[in-house]
Amino acid sequence: FKTNLGNRLFRKSLFCFLKQENSSNILSDLDEEFDSLYSILDEVKESMINSIKQEQARKSQELQTQLSQCNNALENSEELLEFATRSLDIKEPEEFSKSRIQDISHFVLKTMCLCFHRVTMASAFRLSLKPKVSDNMTHLMVDFSQERQMLQTLKFLPVPKAPEIDIVDCLVADNSVTVAWRMPEEDNKIDHYILEYRKTNFDGLPRVKDERCWEIIDNIKGLEYTLSGLKFDSKYMNFRVRACNKAVAGEYSDPVTLETKALNFNLDNSSSHLNLKVEDACVEWDPTGGKGQDSKVKGKENKGRSGTPSPKRTSVGSRPPAVRGSRDRFTGESYTVLGDTAIESGQHYWEVKAQKDCKSYSVGVAYKTLGKFDQLGKTNTSWCIHVNNWLQNTFAAKHNNKVKALDVTVPEKIGVFCDFDGGQLSFYDADSKQLLYSFKTKFTQPVLPGFMVWCGGLALSTGMQVPSAVRTLQKSENGMTGSASSLNNVTQ
Numbered sequence: 001f002k003t004n005l006g007n008r009l010f011r012k013s014l015f016c017f018l019k020q021e022n023s024s025n026i027l028s029d030l031d032e033e034f035d036s037l038y039s040i041l042d043e044v045k046e047s048m049i050n051s052i053k054q055e056q057a058r059k060s061q062e063l064q065t066q067l068s069q070c071n072n073a074l075e076n077s078e079e080l081l082e083f084a085t086r087s088l089d090i091k092e093p094e095e096f097s098k099s100r101i102q103d104i105s106h107f108v109l110k111t112m113c114l115c116f117h118r119v120t121m122a123s124a125f126r127l128s129l130k131p132k133v134s135d136n137m138t139h140l141m142v143d144f145s146q147e148r149q150m151l152q153t154l155k156f157l158p159v160p161k162a163p164e165i166d167i168v169d170c171l172v173a174d175n176s177v178t179v180a181w182r183m184p185e186e187d188n189k190i191d192h193y194i195l196e197y198r199k200t201n202f203d204g205l206p207r208v209k210d211e212r213c214w215e216i217i218d219n220i221k222g223l224e225y226t227l228s229g230l231k232f233d234s235k236y237m238n239f240r241v242r243a244c245n246k247a248v249a250g251e252y253s254d255p256v257t258l259e260t261k262a263l264n265f266n267l268d269n270s271s272s273h274l275n276l277k278v279e280d281a282c283v284e285w286d287p288t289g290g291k292g293q294d295s296k297v298k299g300k301e302n303k304g305r306s307g308t309p310s311p312k313r314t315s316v317g318s319r320p321p322a323v324r325g326s327r328d329r330f331t332g333e334s335y336t337v338l339g340d341t342a343i344e345s346g347q348h349y350w351e352v353k354a355q356k357d358c359k360s361y362s363v364g365v366a367y368k369t370l371g372k373f374d375q376l377g378k379t380n381t382s383w384c385i386h387v388n389n390w391l392q393n394t395f396a397a398k399h400n401n402k403v404k405a406l407d408v409t410v411p412e413k414i415g416v417f418c419d420f421d422g423g424q425l426s427f428y429d430a431d432s433k434q435l436l437y438s439f440k441t442k443f444t445q446p447v448l449p450g451f452m453v454w455c456g457g458l459a460l461s462t463g464m465q466v467p468s469a470v471r472t473l474q475k476s477e478n479g480m481t482g483s484a485s486s487l488n489n490v491t492q
């Protein structure tokens with residue numbers, strides 16, 4: 001009882017503390033917002049004052065320039081008037097002729113100048129009678145009534161309502177998820193949205209104690225978001241979203257769960273050849289591996305021109321056997337490793353990328369009953385395409401020891417599509433989705449992804465949905481000839 005009472009008192013004290021702390025934070029934020037508003041008003045006021053001073057200075061300069069022009073005009077007029085007055089004071093013609101004979105030319109010149117100035121300075125005299133600018137500054141007056149009314153209506157921003165995720169508009173395709181949502185009512189104060197998601201293996205609503213934490217995508221401006229390049233290593237994904245304005249984030253939407261199931265598998269280390277180094281989704285040929293060859297090939301040496309032993313002539317007889325646990329599934333020349341997950345139904349897709357220096361490799365599927373000496377494509381329990389870069393370059397489809405040469409360029413990555421129920425195994429250029437080859441058969445047992453590699457390595461990409469482009473191509477491919485007929489009469 002004391003413990004429960006203490007817990008309740010502690011929670012109550014914590015709640016009061018958090019309440020007081022939140023109130024202090026809100027008051028601090030409010031002070032910052034008003035300080036920012038004051039600062040903006042001061043900046044606007046300073047800008048307007050500068051505009052008024054600049055207009056005043058401009059008008060003063062205009063009037064000063066006009067006054068200077070008028071003064072120059074008056075000075076020129078006074079000089080002409082003075083000369084005319086002196087000329088009119090001469091009363092005797094003789095005196096005029098004797099004393100002013102030399103000034104006749106000047107008089108004529110002055111008279112012409114007077115006429116010229118009368119013509120040219122007439123506009124100046126007219127302008128001087130009226131100022132070019134007025135002292136009216138009313139065009140710089142402002143009306144703050146609207147802004148004052150707006151400031152008086154300042155109030156706290158409402159908390160945004162929780163968005164609603166539209167499950168119908170959500171899309172899961174091509175290892176991408178598009179989540180779409182809407183607001184229950186229009187809110188023009190929304191600034192952005194926050195999307196949270198996490199992977200889970202449980203259907204329905206998210207569990208409080210789930211195995212993974214929520215991951216956050218912030219600052220989403222629209223009403224949808226696409227997560228791309230995902231690895232679907234879980235059966236489902238949970239999503240929730242919240243709206244945010246400039247002040248606060250709203251409540252989360254009701255979470256939704258979308259199915260993201262895809263085939264996930266690793267390489268089975270215990271099933272690999274001893275000369276293969278296996279790590280989850282990667283396999284490399286290791287010529288220094290333990291004893292794993294059939295007695296028929298022991299002691300043989302490679303006699304080719306390259307220093308790399310041929311896959312058919314690899315000798316490990318001189319090496320002491322290495323302890324590798326139960327890694328004795330494959331031996332002899334079968335440099336094979338299988339996946340650790342069987343395919344029993346449905347449609348599945350994965351991709352394989354080879355190292356640039358890989359001499360030979362195969363990609364396909366096989367029954368669990370594949371023998372320890374069997375190679376992919378050389379039995380009726382395995383199907384594959386084979387790439388050979390040893391001595392000569394070949395690219396072929398293989399099944400039941402039959403070979404079909406493929407007249408296409410070997411892609412950088414190979415996509416594998418397995419339709420177990422439909423009895424179809426197709427290979428694609430993983431980048432362009434160009435069809436390389438398709439087997440038609442009827443699988444009578446669960447199949448395992450199978451890989452053969454010699455002198456090089458392979459890297460797998462799993463947890464992938466069947467691409468939309470592959471699904472579309474499958475519809476038009478159903479009429480194509482598969483391995484049942486095309487490989488019957490072609491012997492390796």
